[in-house]
Amino acid sequence: EVQLAESGGGLVQPGGSLRVSCAASGLTFSDYWMTWVRQAPGKGLEWVASINQDGNERKYVDSVKGRFTISRDYAKNSLYLQMNSLRVEDTAIYYCATVRGTFFSDYWGQGSLVTVSS
Amino acid sequence: QSVLTQPPSVSGAPGQRVTISCTGTTSNIGTIYNVHWYQQLPGTAPKLLIYDNTNRPSGVPDRFSGSRSGTSASLAITGLQAEDEADYYCQCFDTSLSGSVFGGGTRLTVL
Numbered sequence: 001e002v003q004l005a006e007s008g009g010g011l012v013q014p015g016g017s018l019r020v021s022c023a024a025s026g027l028t029f030s031d032y033w034m035t036w037v038r039q040a041p042g043k044g045l046e047w048v049a050s051i052n053q054d055g056n057e058r059k060y061v062d063s064v065k066g067r068f069t070i071s072r073d074y075a076k077n078s079l080y081l082q083m084n085s086l087r088v089e090d091t092a093i094y095y096c097a098t099v100r101g102t103f104f105s106d107y108w109g110q111g112s113l114v115t116v117s118s
Numbered sequence: 119q120s121v122l123t124q125p126p127s128v129s130g131a132p133g134q135r136v137t138i139s140c141t142g143t144t145s146n147i148g149t150i151y152n153v154h155w156y157q158q159l160p161g162t163a164p165k166l167l168i169y170d171n172t173n174r175p176s177g178v179p180d181r182f183s184g185s186r187s188g189t190s191a192s193l194a195i196t197g198l199q200a201e202d203e204a205d206y207y208c209q210c211f212d213t214s215l216s217g218s219v220f221g222g223g224t225r226l227t228v229l
Contacts, residue, residue, distance in 0.1 A: 044207065044222045061215075095163055103211045104169040105166060106169070109163065
């Protein structure tokens with residue numbers, strides 16, 4: 001059974017940093033593109049970043065470029081999102097998910113809440 | 119303002135049929151990239167409902183179906199059930215943004 005488990009969320013002040021992690025099991029991690037999708041309180045889904053199987057191709061939504069970095073560790077079967085210079089508008093539940101074929105996500109984690117507030 | 123446009127809400131009585139539209143542009147739905155749909159029940163993570171315009175993952179009832187034409191796509195739900203009450207999102211890859219885009223979401227209410 002495929003499982004994705006996010007961790008590392010919490011409360012951080014504006015301008016601060018935080019890293020959320022996603023531990024994957026039940027799949028061959030190196031076979032998948034992986035992605036982060038976020039959902040602000042009471043709002044819709046927003047794609048944040050994706051990384052390819054080799055880790056050498058990364059894509060970001062414009063609003064996080066230069067502030068967020070997506071990465072992966074094959075030894076730990078883990079996906080990461082390093083978030084710097086956080087803003088209030090980055091407050092959201094951050095979901096990790098697999099990416100298949102034409103960029104659809106068939107497996108999702110339960111999400112990790114990141115709150116940016118003073 | 120989402121790149122893909124969905125109606126904020128739709129409703130229907132049990133047993134009825136409803137459709138949810140998703141309107142895009144020539145940079146996303148109007149390209150070779152396919153449209154996907156997700157169902158999000160309250161307080162839970164999104165679940166893949168339809169992929170590649172018309173395909174259902176294993177376990178998704180055939181009451182759910184998808185279609186696509188030009189720069190638009192639709193999700194149809196027949197034989198509405200109370201358990202279908204959820205938020206529904208469409209998604210596609212956008213060639214101008216070089217990333218994935220979602221619709222704003224549609225809240226389905228079963229009357």
